[in-house]
Amino acid sequence: MDRTLRRTKEFIVEGLIFLSGITSILFVVLIFVFLLKEGLSLFKEYPAGQFLFGTGWYPISEPPRFGIVPLVCGSLIVTVGAIMIAVPVSVAAALYISELAPVKIKDFLKAGIEMLAAIPSVVLGFIGMVTLVPFVRSFFHIPTGLTALSGSIMLAFMAMPTIITIAEDAINAVPKPYKEGALALGATRWQMMYKIVLVAASPGIIAAIMLGIGRVIGETMAVMMITGNSAVIPHSFLQPVRTMTATIASEMGETVYGSEHYFALFALGIVLFIITFIINFIADLFLHRKKI
Amino acid sequence: MKKITTEDLNLYYGSFHALKGIGMAIEERRITAIIGPSGCGKSTLVRIFNRINDLIEEVRITGKVLIDGRNIYEPDYDLVSLRKSVGMVFQRPNPFPLSIYDNVAFGPRIHRMAGEGDLPGLVEESLKAVNLWGDLKDKLKRSALNIPLEQQQRLCIARLIAVRPDVLLMDEPCSALDPVATLKIEELMTELKKRYTIVIVTHNMQQAARISDETGFMLLGELIEFDRTEKIFTAPSDKRTEEYITGRYG
Ligand SMILES: Nc1ncnc2c1ncn2[C@@H]1O[C@H](COP(=O)(O)OP(=O)(O)OP(=O)(O)O)[C@@H](O)[C@H]1O
Numbered sequence A: 001m002d003r004t005l006r007r008t009k010e011f012i013v014e015g016l017i018f019l020s021g022i023t024s025i026l027f028v029v030l031i032f033v034f035l036l037k038e039g040l041s042l043f044k045e046y047p048a049g050q051f052l053f054g055t056g057w058y059p060i061s062e063p064p065r066f067g068i069v070p071l072v073c074g075s076l077i078v079t080v081g082a083i084m085i086a087v088p089v090s091v092a093a094a095l096y097i098s099e100l101a102p103v104k105i106k107d108f109l110k111a112g113i114e115m116l117a118a119i120p121s122v123v124l125g126f127i128g129m130v131t132l133v134p135f136v137r138s139f140f141h142i143p144t145g146l147t148a149l150s151g152s153i154m155l156a157f158m159a160m161p162t163i164i165t166i167a168e169d170a171i172n173a174v175p176k177p178y179k180e181g182a183l184a185l186g187a188t189r190w191q192m193m194y195k196i197v198l199v200a201a202s203p204g205i206i207a208a209i210m211l212g213i214g215r216v217i218g219e220t221m222a223v224m225m226i227t228g229n230s231a232v233i234p235h236s237f238l239q240p241v242r243t244m245t246a247t248i249a250s251e252m253g254e255t256v257y258g259s260e261h262y263f264a265l266f267a268l269g270i271v272l273f274i275i276t277f278i279i280n281f282i283a284d285l286f287l288h289r290k291k292i
Numbered sequence B: 001m002k003k004i005t006t007e008d009l010n011l012y013y014g015s016f017h018a019l020k021g022i023g024m025a026i027e028e029r030r031i032t033a034i035i036g037p038s039g040c041g042k043s044t045l046v047r048i049f050n051r052i053n054d055l056i057e058e059v060r061i062t063g064k065v066l067i068d069g070r071n072i073y074e075p076d077y078d079l080v081s082l083r084k085s086v087g088m089v090f091q092r093p094n095p096f097p098l099s100i101y102d103n104v105a106f107g108p109r110i111h112r113m114a115g116e117g118d119l120p121g122l123v124e125e126s127l128k129a130v131n132l133w134g135d136l137k138d139k140l141k142r143s144a145l146n147i148p149l150e151q152q153q154r155l156c157i158a159r160l161i162a163v164r165p166d167v168l169l170m171d172e173p174c175s176a177l178d179p180v181a182t183l184k185i186e187e188l189m190t191e192l193k194k195r196y197t198i199v200i201v202t203h204n205m206q207q208a209a210r211i212s213d214e215t216g217f218m219l220l221g222e223l224i225e226f227d228r229t230e231k232i233f234t235a236p237s238d239k240r241t242e243e244y245i246t247g248r249y250g
């Protein structure tokens, strides 16, 4: 009796665990199917070529135009800018934390980075709006501070915790004998870090950067608040831009369910999904390679 | 000629007294073996000679270590040139995760010893000195991590030779190798002693007996006896040395 009871209990627990595992996968599949179904509906009426390569996004003009090039470019320029800022700073920070910092400073920095990661993006966006945006405007003497550059700087802050944390893990995982070997050959600390540690940790650092890009490209709130939201193909960092995410977030509320515009936003969602998926996939490849 | 001399050398890890009043004189162009039971301070001692112990926090050292007559623990002693002239081979082969070529070229590059044009010659010469050139000359661009362990250890020695040191410190260089590879590395050492002063830490008493000219026996941080290898192994003057070499310690 006692035994059958235990068996049943085990059976139920196992079943529950299995169920929750399956549910999470099921949800992903359902979301993907829904996204595909809604998004692909656009192409019944609107040609895919004009969607992918069209240079104008005018969803409410007559006839509407759904060319995503300006939006993709917007996302791209903001992301590239953010990565250019975040990567050198993050890698230097990761090196400092894992190789140079005394224990106390190290703990302090790590706590600070965790806090940075915990700030909600709306709050960060808001802070950027009242501090960074006016600064960019007056610094460059331009009519508005709502620019790609402002977005890049803000997003760099958001990507940094991700990149620093993962890069630091990669650097910490560099075997001590490599470091000792370099120092024993008369390398300075700096030569050791830059010629051996960074090279040995490079797969992990690349993965960190890819995950940082994934984080940046999917970010919505902050970019919506400070990049100016203008769907034109940008020619410089000092212009307002609009990203894919900001477009979806700001326009979804105004569309009619089942309209062409509604489907176009879902199609844009598919494009975003594919880009993020590819980036995460590359990150995974590198993370995996590190273990071998 | 004495190459390395220590005078009343003490080392403390925090409050732990790990080396106690070591006084020894190491001959130039000889192989000097350091033997003794596990934990007696052999590694600690050889890690003094290139000051790689400095990396560990809370290490305190008193006494003198003279190399070519100069105390390497003098405040203004140039650490980079010390480590360039006193190379170290580690217990597990530790080639860098770079190509074979870049491993050997690492030292010359950081010390700016040769222009990129002269590097290939230097790499070849160093690999030849450890008898690796024939095996590896067609694989120079390959990763150094994918060659057999014995070759990796030779490569690590070649990497040192490329910066033209005087002294080679080897901390149990064969303990990760099989007996055949061990014999080959020993042969190499015998060849190398024509040009370099070699200090080798070993657990393997036959090895010490086979290759070394002089042997130091350590116990619990003290240098119990230091003499010609022959003498240590046939007629040790200290009872504890005798007990150790006849196998009565662990
Ligand atoms: N970083 C350190 N901090 C504190 N104590 C240490 C440190 N390194 C070594 N010791 C201690 O110093 C003593 C000597 O260590 P050492 O590694 O020199 O011994 P060894 O003779 O090389 O031993 P083995 O044959 O096992 O390699 C040991 O008791 C060890 O526990």
Ligand SMILES: [Mg+2]
Pocket: B042, B043, B044, B171
């Ligand atoms: Mg040891």
